[in-house]
Amino acid sequence: MANTLRLYLTCIRNTLDAAMCLQNFPCQEVERHNKPEVELKTSPELLLNPVLICRNEAEKCLIEASINSLRISLKVKQADELENILTKKFLRFLSMRAEAFQVLRRKPVQGYDISFLITNYHCEDMQKHKLIDFIVQFMEDIDKEISELKMSMNTRGRLVATEFLKQFM
Amino acid sequence: MAGRAQEFVEADNAEAIITRIEHKSRKIESLLKQSRPVEALKTALEGAPPKTRDERCKSATWIVVHRAIMAIKDVDGMFSSLDPEYYDILMKYLYRGLSTGDRPTCDQCLRIHEKLTEKAGLGCILRCLADTGNTV
Numbered sequence: 149m150a151n152t153l154r155l156y157l158t159c160i161r162n163t164l165d166a167a168m169c170l171q172n173f174p175c176q177e178v179e180r181h182n183k184p185e186v187e188l189k190t191s192p193e194l195l196l197n198p199v200l201i202c203r204n205e206a207e208k209c210l211i212e213a214s215i216n217s218l219r220i221s222l223k224v225k226q227a228d229e230l231e232n233i234l235t236k237k238f239l240r241f242l243s244m245r246a247e248a249f250q251v252l253r254r255k256p257v258q259g260y261d262i263s264f265l266i267t268n269y270h271c272e273d274m275q276k277h278k279l280i281d282f283i284v285q286f287m288e289d290i291d292k293e294i295s296e297l298k299m300s301m302n303t304r305g306r307l308v309a310t311e312f313l314k315q316f317m
Numbered sequence: 318m319a320g321r322a323q324e325f326v327e328a329d330n331a332e333a334i335i336t337r338i339e340h341k342s343r344k345i346e347s348l349l350k351q352s353r354p355v356e357a358l359k360t361a362l363e364g365a366p367p368k369t370r371d372e373r374c375k376s377a378t379w380i381v382v383h384r385a386i387m388a389i390k391d392v393d394g395m396f397s398s399l400d401p402e403y404y405d406i407l408m409k410y411l412y413r414g415l416s417t418g419d420r421p422t423c424d425q426c427l428r429i430h431e432k433l434t435e436k437a438g439l440g441c442i443l444r445c446l447a448d449t450g451n452t453v
Contacts, residue, residue, distance in 0.1 A: 166442035
């Protein structure tokens, strides 16, 4: 089980290493504009093949690259309804503070839980291997965070229920 | 316009290609029965239709390659006997396998992907991403 996680993350790391070759490319259609091409998808010659890496039926990672930007969308494993709600709320909390993360996208791509948008400017300011480390570390930590949240929620629920039902004993 | 002409040519060839693929899959089944999974994989990757855009041909080839990939047990041994010219096309099929989402396929593809990246390097992955003309 842990082995597939390691293989999954290695695969994603290698693919990101290869795909994160970004350079500045001003918009071809409009003068003086500079847009992330992966978001607009106006010119097919600027886009690379999107790659979908699934670990199993529930978890997957979509990597779309272009000449000046790279979009990574993640779908996190959600075992039951409770984890579903926790994941949605937690990742929405992060996405709303996307300014602080810089590489985070405010809205996840349709069908995924969270998305990153890395542009050539990010690659110029920050080191490429550190960006990749960040993404992979994020994926590892998300699972831990969600299980921690779930456990604390269950504990709290149990305590509250015990206290509440004591009055009926 | 040239694309339109190519489509007509392919419609005729599609049937020919599909019969060729069926022929190949029979050969691969026999190779797998003789427990030669690496040969089976080589046969599967060899005639990979170069410029066909017909989805049926691509899925037919994918089914055959998938069968060969799942039959491989010893990944390191496979690389010692697989020629480097097959690395790129194998990488493309691995990504196709990873996109299916089926657990055993993904497990096997992830295992092979790690070893293949070590062998072939990041260039192999990048060629796979950049080749928008011959998708698999």
